[in-house]
Amino acid sequence: MSATDTRVPQPQGAPVVVALAQSAEQEAASGRLDQAANALERALRIEPQNPFLWHRLAGVRLRQHRPQDAIDLATRSITLTADKALIAENWELIAQSYELQGDADNAQEATRQVNKYR
Amino acid sequence: MARRRTSRKSTRGRRRSRVRGFLGRTFRVLSVLLLLVGVAAVVYLDFDIRAKFEGKRWALPAHLYSRPLELYEGQRLNAAQLVSELKALGYRQVSESREPGSYAVDGTAIDFVPRPFVFWDGPQESIAMRARFSGGYIDSFQSIDDAATPTLVRLEPRLFGSISPVHHEDRSLISLDDAPDHLIDALLVIEDRSFFKHHGIDPKGLLRATVANIRALRIVQGGSTLTQQLVKNLYLTADRTLQRKLAEMVMAVLLDFHYDKEQILQAYLNEVYLGQAGNRAIHGFGLASYFYFGRPLRELRVHEVALLVGMVRGPSFYNPRRQPERARERRDLVLDDLARRGYLSAEQSQAAKRAKLGVTKVASSAATPYPAFTDFVRRQLLRDYREEDLRSVGLRIFTTLDPFVQEATAQALQGGIERLESQHNLPTGSLQGAVIVGAASNGELLAIVGDRNPQYAGFNRALDAVRPVGSILKPAVYLTALERPGSYTLATLLQDEPLTVKQTGSAPWSPQNYDGLFHGQVNLVTSLANSYNVATARLGMDIGVSQVKSTLSRLGLRRNVPEYPALLLGGTGLTVLEIAQMYQTFANGGFRAPMGAIRSVLGNNGQALARYPLSIQQVVDPGPVHLINYALQQVVHRGTARGLAQYLPQSLGLAGKTGTTDGFRDSWFAGFNDEYVAVVWLGRDDNQPIDLSGASGAMTVWGDLMRRLNPRPLRLSMPPDVEIVSVDPVSGGLADSGCDNAVELPFIIGSAPRESAPCLAHQVVSDSPDVKRKANKTGNSIKKWFEKLLKPLNRERDR
Numbered sequence: 051m052s053a054t055d056t057r058v059p060q061p062q063g064a065p066v067v068v069a070l071a072q073s074a075e076q077e078a079a080s081g082r083l084d085q086a087a088n089a090l091e092r093a094l095r096i097e098p099q100n101p102f103l104w105h106r107l108a109g110v111r112l113r114q115h116r117p118q119d120a121i122d123l124a125t126r127s128i129t130l131t132a133d134k135a136l137i138a139e140n141w142e143l144i145a146q147s148y149e150l151q152g153d154a155d156n157a158q159e160a161t162r163q164v165n166k167y168r
Numbered sequence: 169m170a171r172r173r174t175s176r177k178s179t180r181g182r183r184r185s186r187v188r189g190f191l192g193r194t195f196r197v198l199s200v201l202l203l204l205v206g207v208a209a210v211v212y213l214d215f216d217i218r219a220k221f222e223g224k225r226w227a228l229p230a231h232l233y234s235r236p237l238e239l240y241e242g243q244r245l246n247a248a249q250l251v252s253e254l255k256a257l258g259y260r261q262v263s264e265s266r267e268p269g270s271y272a273v274d275g276t277a278i279d280f281v282p283r284p285f286v287f288w289d290g291p292q293e294s295i296a297m298r299a300r301f302s303g304g305y306i307d308s309f310q311s312i313d314d315a316a317t318p319t320l321v322r323l324e325p326r327l328f329g330s331i332s333p334v335h336h337e338d339r340s341l342i343s344l345d346d347a348p349d350h351l352i353d354a355l356l357v358i359e360d361r362s363f364f365k366h367h368g369i370d371p372k373g374l375l376r377a378t379v380a381n382i383r384a385l386r387i388v389q390g391g392s393t394l395t396q397q398l399v400k401n402l403y404l405t406a407d408r409t410l411q412r413k414l415a416e417m418v419m420a421v422l423l424d425f426h427y428d429k430e431q432i433l434q435a436y437l438n439e440v441y442l443g444q445a446g447n448r449a450i451h452g453f454g455l456a457s458y459f460y461f462g463r464p465l466r467e468l469r470v471h472e473v474a475l476l477v478g479m480v481r482g483p484s485f486y487n488p489r490r491q492p493e494r495a496r497e498r499r500d501l502v503l504d505d506l507a508r509r510g511y512l513s514a515e516q517s518q519a520a521k522r523a524k525l526g527v528t529k530v531a532s533s534a535a536t537p538y539p540a541f542t543d544f545v546r547r548q549l550l551r552d553y554r555e556e557d558l559r560s561v562g563l564r565i566f567t568t569l570d571p572f573v574q575e576a577t578a579q580a581l582q583g584g585i586e587r588l589e590s591q592h593n594l595p596t597g598s599l600q601g602a603v604i605v606g607a608a609s610n611g612e613l614l615a616i617v618g619d620r621n622p623q624y625a626g627f628n629r630a631l632d633a634v635r636p637v638g639s640i641l642k643p644a645v646y647l648t649a650l651e652r653p654g655s656y657t658l659a660t661l662l663q664d665e666p667l668t669v670k671q672t673g674s675a676p677w678s679p680q681n682y683d684g685l686f687h688g689q690v691n692l693v694t695s696l697a698n699s700y701n702v703a704t705a706r707l708g709m710d711i712g713v714s715q716v717k718s719t720l721s722r723l724g725l726r727r728n729v730p731e732y733p734a735l736l737l738g739g740t741g742l743t744v745l746e747i748a749q750m751y752q753t754f755a756n757g758g759f760r761a762p763m764g765a766i767r768s769v770l771g772n773n774g775q776a777l778a779r780y781p782l783s784i785q786q787v788v789d790p791g792p793v794h795l796i797n798y799a800l801q802q803v804v805h806r807g808t809a810r811g812l813a814q815y816l817p818q819s820l821g822l823a824g825k826t827g828t829t830d831g832f833r834d835s836w837f838a839g840f841n842d843e844y845v846a847v848v849w850l851g852r853d854d855n856q857p858i859d860l861s862g863a864s865g866a867m868t869v870w871g872d873l874m875r876r877l878n879p880r881p882l883r884l885s886m887p888p889d890v891e892i893v894s895v896d897p898v899s900g901g902l903a904d905s906g907c908d909n910a911v912e913l914p915f916i917i918g919s920a921p922r923e924s925a926p927c928l929a930h931q932v933v934s935d936s937p938d939v940k941r942k943a944n945k946t947g948n949s950i951k952k953w954f955e956k957l958l959k960p961l962n963r964e965r966d967r
Binding site: 065066084092095111123 | 240243289757758782784786790887
């Protein structure tokens, strides 16, 4: 789960969506997770098919200790993208979420997926 | 004699004093008793009036807000839409916009300064902005005063209603702050000049009224204080006995003792009787404002306020719809009084007296312009929040209502019903309907209409009318099949041939097609596109009714529907909301988002009570969802909903499904793009036939609605486990190169047929919606040969 070997996906989309995603990053970095989620939900209302936004929201949910939500959101992101790096990042989130849920089998399977796409 | 007399006297005196003593004692005992009874009565009245007052303690009502309009470069919005939003928010049009709450139109640009507003996630600052429009988009969005341009700006949301969440009453509650200028002034001047001085009753006022009444030989003044009137309204009794009057006076004093003047005044504003709508009483200035003027109270001008205040004395006597002259005289009297007391200048009063009464022709019974939506918000509040939280004062409820979509929906349904009644010679006023529009990606409800009259606040058909759903349910059957790619694909051939299912305990079930024909061998996508009942029933019986039922529950259906074969063809009652939830899951790629109408609730201190985080749940795998959505696009492209082309270009690729029930009693349409999911139902309350199919009725309303919403094209993103394969629709096999009528269909990888079939282009092609045949006469041997080619060979039979 080291962050060094992964490319952090950069926000993509219309300028307004990128701006909201960046503001979400800042909020999340300061620990204001509700605010971060708010900004991402706002962005998703504008671009509901943006896989990056779903991915980031999954990350926030994981930090909010809502692993099941994180799994569903990351899965949604996967269904909307062909970007392998982003898919790998999502599987990484899913693996961590299963770990948090104490589900070792699924965590292991998710980690296999990470390696497949990385 | 004297002695005798004396003795007689003294005897008499003794007797008298004895009597007097007895009487005195009796009197004293009686007095004490009376006092006790009196005290008991006062204690009782005190308990009673406080319970009544507390029970109706609106405190500060909860305010309902729409979604805020977000503005940013590249947004799909035209100038007219922005202006209409600004007008709805009460922005003033000026030549140069510099003040918050103003806007200016300059060619294709609109300048405006948003009002500062505190949202649930922080404040929106007030920065002067210029939006330029081009081709239905915001082309550029810049701050005017060299200030740093924010990437996006939120206009403040529209306040569209006020409710008391814990009281199941339809009221437009107001707080003192909501009262427009002069409402309180006028009330006090006309009804109770010493309100802030007296202790609940006003002996001087009573005396003055009595004298005036005796002079005039009729009742010209009431003499009741506002507090007394409030007590009277709280009890709503027609009993005008002296006893009742006394009790009211005692209660008024008690109320005045327990509560401050502001609390009493606010309760009065919300409780006073101001009219009658059928058997429903109109209480409170907030509701009366909608009832008489069709607008919220805070928007009323002084002559309208004066009219309402004048009506307090006798809402039916001064009814402005029935007695306009009388109401006008009364209004002018109030305006004169306001001028005499210095609240208005002579000019203002004269101008107000020249104004028309301004009442709407038709009474609106709703306390909000969007009663069906408000109804849903109230239910969601009671379902999802703790009641003690909802009792706290001054909640601000940020809802998901989109006024653009709501207005479009209301117009499409109202206009559509009137058009259909006239086109199809239906009795005027017989047809009813309901519509729900939600956001596909997050389940947010954008619009709800529950009656042909969108302003009607009664039976909410969108939520409560449980009606047979017909074919609109079929996608659940097909999805259940497509989730078994080893057994079913879009190319799988189904038999649309007579079917009779024996049922224990009830008559055998023999489904028929709407055209009365059987279409022989048809592939799965065609069967759904043309909504063939018999083929669908056979498919459903093959996979099992219980499997279809479990798919429905994954799609969000909580109702326990009976598990009988007729379920496969929608022979069960559901609501528009339930269908909307089901189609939301399709529209969102198999991810269900519970439909809701609340984004955030803020308490008085600005703290969020609880948030509704966006939450989705994957309930169907992407592959099967992709296939069913492709099939639903085919319904619009070439199936029962191809008539939508009259409303919207085919190139949009919208997905949808028609539904018609037995005897043409219900007409349904559900459909979506990647942004909106919308469901329309039409029918009669008495369940009589309406002679409309899904396509001739509900679909036309849906088409009109979507046209108004200017939808984006629906582009289904293809999951990695799906491939496109060219097949021969007749045989269901792979198409070889020379095949003229080959069609490309999406398949889950590995499920497409493996063997190619000799092209049968010359044969009658059942894939065309226009071809209808009696039972398929294709030779059995050929059919069997094809079937051998087809994958899967062995379908698991659940029954």
